[in-house]
Amino acid sequence: MHTTPGFPTLRIVDHPLVQHKLTLLRDRTTPTKIFKELVDEIATLMAYEATGDLALEPVPVETPLESTMGRRVMGKKLTLVPILRAGLGMVEGICRLVPSARVGHIGLYRDHETLRPVDYYFKVPADATERDFFVLDPMLATGGSAVAAVTSLKRAGAQRIRFLCLVAAPEGVQHLAKAHPDVVVLCAALDRELNGSGYILPGLGDAGDRLFGTR
Numbered sequence: 778m779h780t781t782p783g784f785p786t787l788r789i790v791d792h793p794l795v796q797h798k799l800t801l802l803r804d805r806t807t808p809t810k811i812f813k814e815l816v817d818e819i820a821t822l823m824a825y826e827a828t829g830d831l832a833l834e835p836v837p838v839e840t841p842l843e844s845t846m847g848r849r850v851m852g853k854k855l856t857l858v859p860i861l862r863a864g865l866g867m868v869e870g871i872c873r874l875v876p877s878a879r880v881g882h883i884g885l886y887r888d889h890e891t892l893r894p895v896d897y898y899f900k901v902p903a904d905a906t907e908r909d910f911f912v913l914d915p916m917l918a919t920g921g922s923a924v925a926a927v928t929s930l931k932r933a934g935a936q937r938i939r940f941l942c943l944v945a946a947p948e949g950v951q952h953l954a955k956a957h958p959d960v961v962v963l964c965a966a967l968d969r970e971l972n973g974s975g976y977i978l979p980g981l982g983d984a985g986d987r988l989f990g991t992r
């Protein structure tokens with residue numbers, strides 16, 4: 778994982794497997810079935826990096842031979858919050874690694890004209906104050922959806938939030954950092970820019986449509 782000058786909240790996961798799979802994702806000829814599998818696999822690999830600093834506590838354990846001390850992740854269960862729709866594609870890959878994770882949902886879509894997020898659903902576990910949250914969305918473009926999602930989560934009491942995405946635009950990272958400087962963003966790539974329609978370049982196209990085969 779590395780940092781980039783000018784983007785203090787950003788961490789780029791440069792693991793070779795993540796970069797290899799991301800290239801396959803970008804390929805316009807990759808079909809929906811493979812696209813879905815790749816998003817799932819990259820999410821698992823990113824979650825490994827994103828959980829690297831979870832706090833541990835000592836716990837006694839009986840091996841077949843004797844008693845010893847082990848360690849376990851402390852605190853309330855990690856909570857994943859996919860932004861609908863495309864964030865859903867990242868949930869299972871992370872749950873495979875953290876099967877006890879809770880899953881909330883935030884429903885947002887980008888108005889095609891204004892590019893502003895429109896929210897339509899919000900459900901996260903109670904006692905948000907005590908939990909670690911991973912907000913999931915493959916694309917951080919203008920950052921409007923990410924800012925709205927984090928703002929809603931904080932309103933519900935969340936205090937420790939990370940944002941996991943696959944491809945980020947500089948504009949989106951800066952927008953989120955300005956609104957929520959405490960939220961670390963993990964991505965597989967920081968791309969060049971947004972086009973006039975708010976799509977990331979070079980990007981991978983419309984993540985929701987490619988995941989669910991709706992175009």
Ligand code: PRP
Binds near residue numbers: 864983986
């Ligand atoms: C996409 C993507 C993000 C958002 C990013 O969702 O999955 O949620 O756009 O753009 P932003 O950073 O400019 O807000 P979309 O609005 O296409 O909704 P969908 O997943 O339901 O297709």
Ligand code: URA
Binds near residue numbers: 916975976981982
């Ligand atoms: N949403 C997407 O799915 N792709 C982009 O490039 C930008 C926003």
